[in-house]
Amino acid sequence: MESKTIRFVRQGELVSLGNVPPERTLLEVLREDLGCTGTKEGCGEGDCGACTVVIAERDDGALKYRAINSCIRLAHSVDGMALWTVEDLAAADGTLHPAQEAMVRCHGSQCGFCTPGFVMSLFGMYQNHVCRGEAVTRELAQEELSGNLCRCTGYRPILDAAQQMARLPAARVDERAILAQLDQAAALRAQAPASGAYLAPTSLAELLALRAANPRAQIVAGCTDVGLWVTKLHMQFAQVLDVTGVRELRRVETYDRHLAIGAAVTLTDAFEALVAQWPQLKTFANRFAGLPVRNSGTLGGNVANGSPIGDSMPLLIALGAHVVLLSARGHRDMPLEQFYTGYRKNVLAQDEVVGWIKVPTTPHPGPLPQAGEGAFVRAYKISKRYDDDISAICLVISMRIENGVVQNVGIGAGGVAATPARAVQAEAALRGRAWTLEAAQQAAAALRSEFQPISDMRASAAYRAEVLGNLLQRFWLESQGVQQINLENFRVEEASLP
Incomplete structure (x- = not known):
């Protein structure tokens, strides 16, 4: 079955790749097809961060940057996005980006294998904080580098580098030009039919119709679990249905008595909404994998996967959350604990998808019952x-x-x-x-x-x-x-x- 063309913005150009199998990872495409060997393969399971790259997509007229693991991310999932690898940071005259220069000055690299991944996480931090005038504290650096492992330096010089970036000459991304190119990619994408080996609907109605017509397609979101089936179990899929582009499922909506978190909302954004309601959950949220995993994985995917050692489900069950299942026939609403029937098994029908997670809210919750009330x-x-x-x-x-x-x-x-x-x-x-x-x-x-x-x-x-x-x-x-x-x-x- 033919795969659609992948288009993404890199180094100021719109890159187009055709005939990419649906299960091919972004890391494989970068290293083997594009020759970007600066991005390293370490663990192949999103654990070490050596393969970290940064993606960006339009968000309220600006770019939203996310560091992700390319080893478990399907290549087709970056269609319509901007992408940076470690080769893309230095200026044309060879001047290093502050993320790179700070690593040099602080002696943050030893054997060098993990360095590209750290640099890319630092680049994401630079775009999301330094470019917005926000200070990079030691605590913030530790939080956002938690998905990158190093066996040589002991981390102190790398954390020093994170704080040094803001003191170096600024490096700016031409966001206006990238946004224009993303619009061009979106226009080309809209012309392509929603068929083939990799299905990527953009509306809920389209998703439900495609699910009804393709009940055997493998549903994916951030691929932080399905990616392991590819890299560790060498699984192949005749057809993939990606829910992350469905605009109705990318939102967190606040109502009087509950939050409605769409199944395509990343774990980073989902936990941000939950922590805003219960600030005492911040440490727990930060310990849910590393930031690159949270930036790719979705709350709906974690729930649908149903791993008995997944951290979001005990939290949601304790809060009394419900899951809403959707199909072209209608919807079903049930307590989350009733969704599971056995080890990685659930009540989803072949034409259904997880739509929303509804989490009841409590006015002014406190950290612990020290006052007794x-x-x-x-x-x-x-x-x-x-x-x-x-x-x-x-x-x-x-x-x-x-x-x-x-x-x-x-x-x-x-x-x-x-x-x-x-x-x-x-x-x-x-x-x-x-x-x-x-x-x-x-x-x-x-x-x-x-x-x-x-x-x-x-x-x-x-x-x-x-x-x-x-x-x-x-x-x-x-x-x-x-x-x-x-x-x-x-x-x-x-x-x-x-």
């Missing part, structure tokens, strides 16, 4: 590595207390069953009871016995069961004002010896 949310992620790692256990607790009594509670758990799950027994042990140590201990015991986790490379079954209960007791301790058990409150300078 109000609505509170707390999310815990247990993993072997603090940054950019998959959870062994994830537990999220949402609680509302009135007059010292637990009026409502939602507990979502990951890593403990074949699907993301609601802890029904632990919730029942708390609902309607005074929020006391005894109640917390009894709920912890119920939580330990409610699931039968397995042992695997990340944790043993016994460890998972024990830690589940411990996390609920930790929630109790934190509600009583204990802070030193929480890494969010840990500061290196406070722990250093005199």
